Amino acid sequence: MRVSSRPATGATITNPVIPGFFPDPSVCRVGEDYYLACSSFEYFPGVPLLHSRDLVHWTQIGNVLDRPGQLRLPPDAPSSGGVYAPTLRHHDGRFWLVVTNVSGGGNLLVTATDPAGPWSDPVPLPGVPGIDPDLAWDDDGTCWCTVAGVGQVRLDPHTGRTLGPFRHIWSGTPGAKAPEAPHLYRIGDHWYLLIAQGGTERGHGVSVARSRTPDGPFEPCPANPVLTHRGTDHPVQNTGHADLVQGPDGSWWMVLLGVRPGGGTPGWHVLGRETFLAPVDWVDGWPVVGEMAPEAPAPPWPLRPGPALPVRDDFDRAELAPHWVSLRHRPPEDCTTGARPGWLTLRARGGSLDATDVTFVGRRQQHPSCRARVLVDLADGDGGLAVRLDEQHHYAVEATSGEVCVRARIGPLGTVVATRPVPPGPVVLRVEVAASRDLTDPRTGPDTVTLGVEEPDGTFAALASLDGRYLSTEVAGGFTGRVLGVYAATGSLHVDWFDYEPLDD
Numbered sequence: 001m002r003v004s005s006r007p008a009t010g011a012t013i014t015n016p017v018i019p020g021f022f023p024d025p026s027v028c029r030v031g032e033d034y035y036l037a038c039s040s041f042e043y044f045p046g047v048p049l050l051h052s053r054d055l056v057h058w059t060q061i062g063n064v065l066d067r068p069g070q071l072r073l074p075p076d077a078p079s080s081g082g083v084y085a086p087t088l089r090h091h092d093g094r095f096w097l098v099v100t101n102v103s104g105g106g107n108l109l110v111t112a113t114d115p116a117g118p119w120s121d122p123v124p125l126p127g128v129p130g131i132d133p134d135l136a137w138d139d140d141g142t143c144w145c146t147v148a149g150v151g152q153v154r155l156d157p158h159t160g161r162t163l164g165p166f167r168h169i170w171s172g173t174p175g176a177k178a179p180e181a182p183h184l185y186r187i188g189d190h191w192y193l194l195i196a197q198g199g200t201e202r203g204h205g206v207s208v209a210r211s212r213t214p215d216g217p218f219e220p221c222p223a224n225p226v227l228t229h230r231g232t233d234h235p236v237q238n239t240g241h242a243d244l245v246q247g248p249d250g251s252w253w254m255v256l257l258g259v260r261p262g263g264g265t266p267g268w269h270v271l272g273r274e275t276f277l278a279p280v281d282w283v284d285g286w287p288v289v290g291e292m293a294p295e296a297p298a299p300p301w302p303l304r305p306g307p308a309l310p311v312r313d314d315f316d317r318a319e320l321a322p323h324w325v326s327l328r329h330r331p332p333e334d335c336t337t338g339a340r341p342g343w344l345t346l347r348a349r350g351g352s353l354d355a356t357d358v359t360f361v362g363r364r365q366q367h368p369s370c371r372a373r374v375l376v377d378l379a380d381g382d383g384g385l386a387v388r389l390d391e392q393h394h395y396a397v398e399a400t401s402g403e404v405c406v407r408a409r410i411g412p413l414g415t416v417v418a419t420r421p422v423p424p425g426p427v428v429l430r431v432e433v434a435a436s437r438d439l440t441d442p443r444t445g446p447d448t449v450t451l452g453v454e455e456p457d458g459t460f461a462a463l464a465s466l467d468g469r470y471l472s473t474e475v476a477g478g479f480t481g482r483v484l485g486v487y488a489a490t491g492s493l494h495v496d497w498f499d500y501e502p503l504d505d
């Protein structure tokens with residue numbers, strides 16, 4: 001039982017602090033402001049950038065890679081390809097971010113004075129192999145770049161040139177899967193090297209080692225892994241891929257990814273890997289990670305909630321809000337709020353949701369139970385509202401002229417599961433996701449996804465209710481989570497507004 005040395009304020013936090021698919025978090029603090037970046041894979045813009053004043057409440061303020069010139073995602077980039085694991089740091093008055101684009105160019109570095117952007121054009125890092133790059137600076141200004149597998153090389157962060165040999169500095173805990181997500185910190189008299197091991201599924205964990213010098217030799221913590229939920233029935237699983245940050249009061253905190261499996265056995269997670277917060281104490285020069293309860297003691301400073309996302313986006317701004325994502329790229333002519341003022345106009349680029357180049361604009365599902373509604377006006381095509389995990393795992397309610405249908409794609413199987421006639425003109429499409437509560441049958445899935453259309457009086461005409469396990473990562477694989485979005489399958493369609501709201505679990 002860990003005894004916290006922290007003053008209890010009585011306040012609690014609800015984990016995850018960033019719900020929905022915001023994995024591989026990397027955090028830094030500047031004064032009283034915290035900034036955090038996450039992976040984004042095949043979605044554009046890439047690398048969501050979030051801000052907090054208390055480590056608990058987070059607001060997305062932008063995306064680091066929000067220009068096509070920064071983020072090359074070819075149309076055939078696979079789902080869960082693209083952008084892996086960033087590291088975000090503040091040094092010498094600037095923000096620095098390194099990240100891997102596994103579908104276009106490998107490791108790259110960008111900088112900014114304002115974390116909300118604009119960020120610089122990428123500096124390629126051709127001498128930095130692999131994934132999960134990290135940056136750390138020595139007192140003499142030496143910049144150390146450390147990568148998965150725990151290799152390390154000195155780097156000129158201005159030019160991207162490596163300086164000296166690439167060296168292997170630690171293998172992590174013997175017997176466990178390759179070490180990933182390395183982060184190097186200078187804390188007191190030591191350099192600490194934090195890693196993830198065990199793979200990002202149920203075996204995930206966090207280990208640490210320390211050295212008197214940034215390039216080792218490293219002494220592993222005798223208590224490794226310092227955090228794992230493997231082999232437990234903890235409601236949060238797959239915990240790992242962590243980053244450390246020190247509060248203004250000197251306390252230490254860890255952000256990390258985890259999943260919340262729903263339903264019966266074995267449990268299915270549908271929101272992707274989410275960002276959690278855990279307290280960290282130091283005992284005998286080693287970090288001790290506190291309990292990651294769903295309701296945990298809050299940090300010992302005033303909580304400062306930021307602005308909540310509004311339920312409705314009525315697309316009345318020239319630019320889409322930063323939480324909207326498309327697939328692989330978003331040519332302005334295919335997705336614009338300028339064609340019909342106050343509407344979002346989508347023009348089909350080619351394929352349906354089964355294709356990698358579908359015109360799609362969506363936002364992460366962030367709640368186990370939630371509702372999405374959109375008002376669409378079919379210009380000369382068809383499209384609809386989808387719950388998407390990837391090209392082979394999605395459910396959608398699609399409007400064509402005079403008809404609405406529900407399509408389901410599960411792996412190699414795709415079919416229309418329901419249809420109904422609708423009058424011509426704008427139509428409201430709705431998706432409701434209800435998390436499973438009654439688990440008396442252990443075979444119960446995580447949730448039920450109900451898709452349909454609204455009658456003119458607003459009542460919900462459900463067309464199909466489908467088992468949500470088939471839109472889970474345990475079934476589909478990959479690194480992302482569900483995204484709820486609108487898409488154009490052929491021609492064009494206009495979207496007047498998009499509502500997203502949580503429902504009681």
Ligand code: 6LW
Pocket residue numbers: 023024039084085131132180181196199200201241479
């Ligand atoms: C990430 C790496 C990992 O780069 O998955 O399983 C990759 N571990 O740390 C994508 O999240």
